[in-house]
Amino acid sequence: xxxxxxxxxxSLPSVSALLEHHxxxxxxxxxxxATVVAALQYAIDTARGWILSGEQDHPAHLHxxxxxxxxxxxxxxxxxLRKVINATGIVLHTGLGRAxxxxxxxxxxxxxxxxxxxLEFDLATGERGRRSSHVRDLLISLTGAxxxxxxxxxxxxxxxxxxxxxxxxxxxxxxxxxxxxGGSFRLPDIMRAGSVTLREVGTTNRTRISDYEKxxxxxxxxxxxxxTSNYRxxxxxxxxxxxxxxxxxxRLGLIALDDLGSGALFDPASFGxxxxxxxxxxxxxxxxxxxxxxxxLLGGPQCGIILGKKSLxxxxxxxxxxxxxxxGKLTLLALEATLRHYADIDDAMANVPALSxxxxxxxxxxxxxxxVLQRLSKELPGEQFFIGSDVSYAGGGAMPAAEVPTVIVxxxxxxxxxxxxxxxxxxxxxxxxxxxxxxxVCFDLxxxxxxxxxxxxxxxIHTASDHSHDDDDExxxxxxxxxxxxx
Ligand SMILES: *Cc1c(COP(=O)(O)O)cnc(C)c1O
Numbered sequence: 497x498x499x500x501x502x503x504x505x506x507s508l509p510s511v512s513a514l515l516e517h518h519x520x521x522x523x524x525x526x527x528x529x530a531t532v533v534a535a536l537q538y539a540i541d542t543a544r545g546w547i548l549s550g551e552q553d554h555p556a557h558l559h560x561x562x563x564x565x566x567x568x569x570x571x572x573x574x575x576x577l578r579k580v581i582n583a584t585g586i587v588l589h590t591g592l593g594r595a596x597x598x599x600x601x602x603x604x605x606x607x608x609x610x611x612x613x614x615l616e617f618d619l620a621t622g623e624r625g626r627r628s629s630h631v632r633d634l635l636i637s638l639t640g641a642x643x644x645x646x647x648x649x650x651x652x653x654x655x656x657x658x659x660x661x662x663x664x665x666x667x668x669x670x671x672x673x674x675x676x677x678g679g680s681f682r683l684p685d686i687m688r689a690g691s692v693t694l695r696e697v698g699t700t701n702r703t704r705i706s707d708y709e710k711x712x713x714x715x716x717x718x719x720x721x722x723x724t725s726n727y728r729x730x731x732x733x734x735x736x737x738x739x740x741x742x743x744x745x746x747r748l749g750l751i752a753l754d755d756l757g758s759g760a761l762f763d764p765a766s767f768g769x770x771x772x773x774x775x776x777x778x779x780x781x782x783x784x785x786x787x788x789x790x791x792x793l794l795g796g797p798q799c800g801i802i803l804g805k806k807s808l809x810x811x812x813x814x815x816x817x818x819x820x821x822x823x824g825k826l827t828l829l830a831l832e833a834t835l836r837h838y839a840d841i842d843d844a845m846a847n848v849p850a851l852s853x854x855x856x857x858x859x860x861x862x863x864x865x866x867x868v869l870q871r872l873s874k875e876l877p878g879e880q881f882f883i884g885s886d887v888s889y890a891g892g893g894a895m896p897a898a899e900v901p902t903v904i905v906x907x908x909x910x911x912x913x914x915x916x917x918x919x920x921x922x923x924x925x926x927x928x929x930x931x932x933x934x935x936x937v938c939f940d941l942x943x944x945x946x947x948x949x950x951x952x953x954x955x956x957i958h959t960a961s962d963h964s965h966d967d968d969d970e971x972x973x974x975x976x977x978x979x980x981x982x983x
Contacts, residue, residue: 504547507555511536519562523569531572532565539564574925581952583930585902585940587853588892590678592929594791594798595850595892598837601796601830608829615825628813630828634835638761639775641786641803645813646831651681652821653787653800654755658690660815661751661785661808662717666693670703670736672729673722677757683722692717702734708744718751719744721783723773725757726896738773742782751785751808754778758892759788759801761838767845767855769890770898775803784808790827792892795850796834797827853942854890854900861903864941864949868905871953876960882906886933888942906936907956911963920959928955 514520514536523532539561546552580592588594618625628645635644647653658667667687674696676682687694693715698707708719719741738754745752760774772793778786785808790799800821802812812818823831837844845851865883872881884906887899909917914932921928921937931938944952 500553501547501550504552504555505544508540508543508547509556509558509561511540514540514561514565517558517562520565523566527569531569535565535568535572536561538568579926581926581928581948581955582943583928583939583941583952585886585888585904585931585942586891587850587888587943588792588890589943590892594789595795595848597797597830598795598834598848600836600847601833604829604833605826609826613825613829615828626813627822627825627828631832631835634832634838635801635803638835638838639779639786639803641779643806643809644801644803645809645818646790646823646828647800647802647818647821648823649798650755650757650787650789650800651677651686653802654683655686655690656812656815656817656821657753657785657787657802658687658692658718659817660812663691665717666695666713666715667718667720667753668695668697668708668711668716669720669722670698670707671696672698672700672703672733672735673724675722675724675726677726701729701732703736704734705736705740705744708736708741712744712748712750716748716750718753720753720755722755723757724896728896737781738778738783739781742784745784746782752783754783754786756786756788758792758794758895759786760793761835762841762844764793764895769854770895772895779803789892790831790834793850793890794834795844795848797830799823799827799831853945856942856945858885858901858903861941864945865903865905867949868939868941868953872905872956875953875957879910879960880908882936884938886938886940888940900942902940902942904933904941905939906933907939908936909960909963911960917959917963920963921955924955924959926951926955928952 511533515524515533520532520536542564543552543556543561547556582589582592584592586592614625616625616627617623618629631646632644635641647656669683674683684694695711695716697703697711712719721736721738721741738752742752754773756773756775756778758772760772761776763774763777764770764772775786775788783804785802785804787800787802788794790796790801794801802809834848837847845855862883869881869883872879882905884904886902886904888902889895889900890898907917908914912920914935914937917937918930918932921930928939931940939952939956941949
């Protein structure tokens with residue numbers, strides 16, 4: 497270390513000296529001393545790092561150190577898990593929490609979760625009840641299934657079904673359906689975890705009913721169909737429909753399981769949405785068990801829903817593992833409120849956010865874009881914004897091939913690169929997650945509505961005005977900013 501660096505290090509104030517400063521004294525009125533000390537220490541350490549790396553070649557200014565400490569205090573008081581604005585257009589973005597909850601779900605949580613509830617208490621008899629009973633009848637009436645239960649997510653549902661009904665035996669699955677979801681859910685691994693032997697049948701692109709028939713033997717417990725949620729096999733292909741698979745299973749005395757992934761409680765085609773199997777059709781086709789996620793196309797909280805034959809659901813519910821996957825009261829409150837909208841599908845389309853976002857017509861998105869553009873051009877006259885068209889995705893393992901036409905606002909920032917701007921938007925409050933297309937920052941308005949529209953405009957204005965005050969070109973460490981549909 498040369499002598500200048502040593503001198504610079506000596507110029508750094510100590511924590512105890514900073515604690516005497518009148519600004520810091522003010523902070524101590526509202527904040528715990530330990531928090532303030534930690535922030536001051538962080539600021540001194542950061543400044544020391546700059547000196548040691550050669551980034552700083554002048555003595556530390558007291559106000560710079562205090563500004564660092566203040567930023568750190570703000571960071572420490574911001575919750576880690578919090579609201580973000582999703583301007584990616586990916587409606588069921590797993591990284592951003594999949595389906596936003598409907599208002600009635602929020603009300604149900606606010607109303608019942610702040611106090612006690614009849615979570616496992618039968619109000620009619622005064623005896624201990626079962627928590628899934630609160631949604632069982634709704635699920636049965638909406639799908640035509642005999643019985644229903646709810647677990648933590650669809651991965652848990654799949655494992656629990658396999659472990660309960662096929663442990664030590666074989667399950668037949670088409671080679672074209674051995675999915676991986678989001679890196680950690682891989683069907684062969686789930687099979688192994690459930691002590692089930694996976695027997696692949698057919699080929700990647702073509703599997704016929706005779707492939708299942710030939711592979712079935714006295715070790716076989718189940719024929720499983722898995723919805724290829726996040727990919728499509730196209731071209732010269734053949735898959736066995738669930739009705740045909742169920743008929744074979746029943747002829748052989750086996751169980752037919754349908755892992756639907758997304759599990760729409762309506763027929764997507766009749767709402768102009770592309771091919772996605774719906775739950776009622778699968779039950780009617782004879783599947784003995786159907787499982788799917790609560791936070792994909794259903795538009796509810798994270799959970800896994802299992803529907804099917806009463807005797808099979810009964811066995812699953814008595815598996816000791818059931819307890820390890822059970823859902824909490826917040827989930828059940830939100831799920832029941834969401835399901836209630838489905839009594840009238842138009843009600844669900846209007847009030848379940850994931851569905852209304854997916855359905856929003858481009859005219860409505862264009863109106864949102866106009867509103868955003870008008871405010872931005874008034875407040876940021878030096879910046880270039882344009883309205884454009886693009887495509888949105890359902891995301892979250894639903895309709896992978898479906899590109900839904902959308903309206904975007906494109907921004908060519910004058911003061912920084914698109915990657916720097918996207919990082920600055922992410923660092924804002926609330927953070928905005930946008931995407932880069934053709935070297936512009938793009939805001940897809942399909943996933944920004946209501947109150948979020950104003951927040952988005954404010955965040956853009958804030959980011960632009962913050963930057964225009966920066967004269968020294970600060971380095972931002974950021975990725976390329978692309979946001980692809982992630983599962
Ligand atoms: C999404 C999905 C899963 C995993 O569901 P989680 O609710 O995320 O655990 C399992 N199977 C299929 C076919 C899926 O699409």
